[in-house]
């Protein structure tokens with residue numbers, strides 16, 4: 348079965364056929380490196396990682412770029428706050444701090460390494476080339492030293508976001524990088540900067556710096572030199588950012604820019620939009636500092652469908668941890684089981700096929716995970732039946748099934764952190780819970796009786812600041 352994806356531009360599910368057989372070329376809008384990225388940002392990066400892993404699982408080669416916006420209003424403001432006469436070198440030093448932090452965060456979440464991480468400041472010539480073309484073709488004009496894109500000249504403007512163009516203010520302009528989404532105006536391609544500004548380039552368009560939208564168009568052209576298969580981003584980028592990318596690229600090169608646009612929905616926190624003033628704003632680092640496990644955060648962001656709004660709560664994070672522990676525990680159990688018993692006769696091949704089929708259906712992760720948990724349940728019962736024994740070939744095949752799932756889930760590499768729990772048989776965990784309940788009720792006789800049962804089974808109770816756990820004696 349081929350992949351089917353929902354294309355934001357056509358508003359339809361489409362069968363996916365790469366432009367070049369066997370190879371998928373993807374561009375994903377990355378962060379503006381002016382601060383630490385928040386968990387809403389990481390939802391979008393976990394989604395592009397999911398897309399990439401699914402395509403690879405189906406046998407495609409993937410070439411993917413994720414850009415770093417390292418010059419814009421916010422990065423410049425940050426560099427100036429650090430040093431009043433900051434220039435391009437200081438801007439780079441400032442953005443490097445957050446770029447490095449971003450890469451550490453991607454690793455913490457086990458997001459794969461992509462082929463390209465282009466930086467905007469290293470692609471100024473590619474941006475100028477597009478502006479040259481737009482100027483020659485009459486799509487761009489100068490005003491007060493800056494160059495603007497005239498949306499009135501582009502007859503197909505609005506085709507991605509399907510915006511209502513009837514209230515377009517012709518000839519009025521936005522000079523800022525981000526602007527009011529209701530108010531459609533010409534956008535800036537090249538911004539003139541005052542002569543004293545050191546965070547600018549001297550070009551044929553004067554002393555200035557690029558607008559935000561031109562960066563992505565230029566980096567896509569430079570890296571892929573032609574149309575790409577998939578462009579991803581969060582839904583908040585559809586307008587104006589992606590609309591403007593299409594306008595610039597298609598007017599400059601007169602060819603289709605992107606075959607399929609895929610957008611990931613918002614992450615809400617406790618049902619509300621994340622915002623610093625509401626006190627519900629979390630960077631990944633905030634959550635890790637609070638002791639939350641990166642695997643739980645990865646799993647939480649991955650487990651829902653990317654086109655549905657996701658509501659972040661701490662209970663949700665707990666549930667994610669619980670679910671991923673079930674998978675890891677079963678995997679460790681298979682890994683450590685003895686050789687013996689008889690054939691388990693489980694539909695290992697069908698689970699593998701079903702898992703991929705669900706993902707090929709617009710990356711339906713909830714249904715793919717249902718397949719995984721069906722497998723986990725059946726494998727655990729087989730191990731119960733055979734007292735933790737599998738034949739040599741069953742053991743190999745079951746482990747290979749887990750590896751197959753994990754090429755998308757990416758959670759087994761965290762298993763070291765969960766190995767201690769995994770060794771404890773479930774009935775002993777129940778005994779521990781009962782013993783703790785007895786202690787809480789000050790029923791010391793019952794608590795001691797349960798402790799002795801646990802000890803007799805070869806485990807001791809360890810007190811930690813998170814609570815109690817069992818360890819093999």
Ligand SMILES: [Zn+2]
Nearest residue numbers: 376377563588
């Ligand atoms: Zn972009």
